[in-house]
Amino acid sequence: MKSPVGEVNPPPRILLGPGPSCVDARVYRALLAPMLGHLDPDFLRIMEETQVLLRRLFGTENRLTFPVSGTGSAGMETAMMNCLEAGETAVITVAGFFGTRLADMARRVGAEVIELKAPAGLPVDPQQAREAARGKKIKVLGVTHGETSTGALHDLDAFRQVADECGALLVVDAVATAGGIPLRVDAQRLDVCFTGSQKCLSAPPGLAPFTANPRVEEAIRQRRTRPPSWYFDLTHIMKYWGGERTYHHTAPISMVYALREALRVVDEEGLEARWERHRRNTQALVTGLEAMGLEMLTPPPQRMITVTGVKAPPGIDAGKIRRRLLEEFNIEIAGGLGELKGKIWRIGLMGASCTQNNVLLLLAALEKCLAEEGFKLSPGAGVAAVARP
């Protein structure tokens, strides 16, 4: 019988949005490795190797380091569900969409949530956290390292200091930063940190690398109640990904192969070199955009590098430009969310997408579209000449 649906045949997009990023060819190859059972001794070895590589990515010795079987949001939820119980208090940076999500998750667990708001495009000032926490018993200080919905970056070391002052666990959402921006879990004493497979790691979406330190393990042991989700309950997951390898749920085997290979690619490039590549290419992008006469949403010291928020100039239909880039050039960039809808573009340069060629191509294509849509480009040298990675 013929299926009413044909073979899958997506166009070859250049992914320069806030994720997913382009997948490395080596990672595709790893997806094809033969399927194993989730308790096969060969898969258990592959799990261990993946954990070794994840510890290198995060810069940690944490025993509890593994990929959550879901996308980045599953990592967020694992953090909130396990670190918080009903009645406890969390202070959370809300500099945009993903901070709001983290706060929502904490509230669903029954926690009291103090939201720290920031103006659109800016990060939360750590001093706000200090003042909000004063005199209260805070269990968790939740910080979105890079707020992907705007491009604002939070200063983790400053928040670590606040967490120390109030004795809170520091939970860091590094979904769009780990592997692209300097981050060292142990050196910076992040209690929990998680990321997504599809951002700076350039594997397909579907896994959320996660790490938590012994202090968090102890806090979990001290819980009065169980987390409301079985799937995200770390006491069980720890037994599968920890020493015992007790069956919890079937791991997404092929995705683990893919993540493992993506982490090998990170290792071979070297973390420092990778961070520098992200810095250099994004610097070139911003130089080129500014040379066109465009303005960035976030001022330089607070910009997250891996995702850049760019203001759409007055009179230009931001959505139309995005559609043209997609349809005419196969380039994906993203628009704004919530109050920033139609007002900004979000350009991601992450993992395998973060190349000099992609920067030049995007600048050239954007320049063409903007000119044709009637935007008066700044006079002077062509953008390609300015954008020197």
Place this chain on the structure above:
Amino acid sequence: MKSPVGEVNPPPRILLGPGPSCVDARVYRALLAPMLGHLDPDFLRIMEETQVLLRRLFGTENRLTFPVSGTGSAGMETAMMNCLEAGETAVITVAGFFGTRLADMARRVGAEVIELKAPAGLPVDPQQAREAARGKKIKVLGVTHGETSTGALHDLDAFRQVADECGALLVVDAVATAGGIPLRVDAQRLDVCFTGSQKCLSAPPGLAPFTANPRVEEAIRQRRTRPPSWYFDLTHIMKYWGGERTYHHTAPISMVYALREALRVVDEEGLEARWERHRRNTQALVTGLEAMGLEMLTPPPQRMITVTGVKAPPGIDAGKIRRRLLEEFNIEIAGGLGELKGKIWRIGLMGASCTQNNVLLLLAALEKCLAEEGFKLSPGAGVAAVARP
């Protein structure tokens, strides 16, 4: 810098456990399709096509039909979290490990749970459900269609009748049965049904196809509280997989490609033909096993076909036989869980793993191992001769 970990290189296992099953070559190919953004118009079309195919698999017109971004257990949790609120009552069949899990999930939501137990290897009698529900307000009747930990099958039509009598939503765990055993969501009036991508569908693990009817949608609209999990909250997921395509979380893009292709394979074979293939090959397997002198755990009318529980004969080390099959023949079968540990083998014939050749190979390899371990095989014809698919 050289990574401390080499290229992934798993052995080519023949997967005859309770899942994952072997992945169809066409499905591997689909995994390689270029990555798309999760809001790309081309991906939205691919989502729609996947939903069309899922409705055909489930035999349903349900609008709310989509793959949960997690493994089978994520489908279970989505069902329990959305259909139940704290203080409500659920009646759940506990014929083994997976019934226990479903009950655990319901309890975490704060529901009162009435567990219906069955002796090892047998399904729960629907009459038990009728008696347990008498005089109570039951919100959910949860039934494990096939209990993968033993191989027992529940009679869905009988449980539907009980659910009708007490006005409960019928929630069916078809993780290891959908696509392998007759199941028609609309005709059998299952309110919620979910499965796993890695069982009878032969895609890699990582997605949980899920469907719920308008009655469930209405029940969700009537909830007094939000589900404790954001990731599994159907009111949000419905907006992404429903008509609006509002961003929720990043879908596991490559896994959706794989599932879509696996469903095309199902379509081309035809559901009826596929069910018949599973029946025929499992019949051949059982004939062969019995010819050797082995005994099945579950009597024929209550056997689930896709996974068969086989008693390990006295004096035989069940674990050693499994290890030999794996190490000498690259064949994976599973052992028992909980009280059945060391007492049974579980043999799965699902999806691409369910072939005549695999039946013959397993029988021959098992016969060799058993003979060498000192088990007295039944006299008479060789098993291969008896096992006629």
